[in-house]
Amino acid sequence: METLPYTTITTVLVIGYTFWLSFQAGSKRGKADLSPPAMSGNADFEIANRIHCNSNEQLILLLPLVWLTAWQIGDVWGAVACVVWLIGRVLYRQAMLSDPSKRGTGMLITIAPTVVMAIALLVMTGLSLANMA
Numbered sequence: 001m002e003t004l005p006y007t008t009i010t011t012v013l014v015i016g017y018t019f020w021l022s023f024q025a026g027s028k029r030g031k032a033d034l035s036p037p038a039m040s041g042n043a044d045f046e047i048a049n050r051i052h053c054n055s056n057e058q059l060i061l062l063l064p065l066v067w068l069t070a071w072q073i074g075d076v077w078g079a080v081a082c083v084v085w086l087i088g089r090v091l092y093r094q095a096m097l098s099d100p101s102k103r104g105t106g107m108l109i110t111i112a113p114t115v116v117m118a119i120a121l122l123v124m125t126g127l128s129l130a131n132m133a
Contacts, residue, residue, distance in 0.1 A: 007070035010082030011063065017086060018059055021052040021093070047100070051093050058085070058110050065117040072124060081113035088112070 025048040032042030040046060062085055070078025092106030 002071075002075075004067075004070045004075045004078065006075045007066060007078035007082070010079040010086075011066060014059065014062070014082050014086060017089060018052075018055050021048075021055050025049045025052040047096055051096050054092070055089055058089070058114070061114045065114055065121065068121055069117045072121060077117075081117055084113045085110055 025045065028042070028045040028048040029036075032045045034041055034045055039049065062081070066078045066081050069081060088106050088109030088111070090106070091109060092103050095103040095106050
C-alpha cells in the first residue's frame with residue numbers, strides 16, 4: 001500500500017491553515033460582539049469571514065484533485081499543489097487585510113494548481129483510455 005507521505009503532510013497543513021482561518025473569523029466575531037447568525041455589521045469580521053469562506057470554497061476544489069494527482073501522477077506533485085495553494089491563500093489573506101482590491105494575485109496562485117491538476121488528470125486519463133483501445 002502506497003502511503004503518499006508528502007501529500008499527506010501538506011494536506012494536513014492545508015486543512016490546519018483553513019482551520020486557523022475559522023478561529024480568526026470567530027475571534028473577530030467575538031471582538032465585534034456579533035451574535036450568530038449575524039454575518040454583517042463589522043468590517044473586520046466580514047473580511048476575516050470572507051477570507052475563511054473563500055478558502056473553504058477553494059479547498060473543496062483542491063482536495064479531490066490533489067489526491068487524484070498524488071495517486072495517478074505522483075506524491076510529490078500532490079504535495080507541490082498543496083504548497084502552491086497555501087502560498088496563494090497566504091497572499092490572498094494578506095491582500096484582503098491590507099487592500100482587498102489587490103487580492104487577485106493570491107487568488108490566481110490559489111486557482112493555478114487546481115486548474116493544472118484538472119487538465120493534467122484529464123489528459124493522462126484520455127491517453128490511458130486511448131492506449132486501451
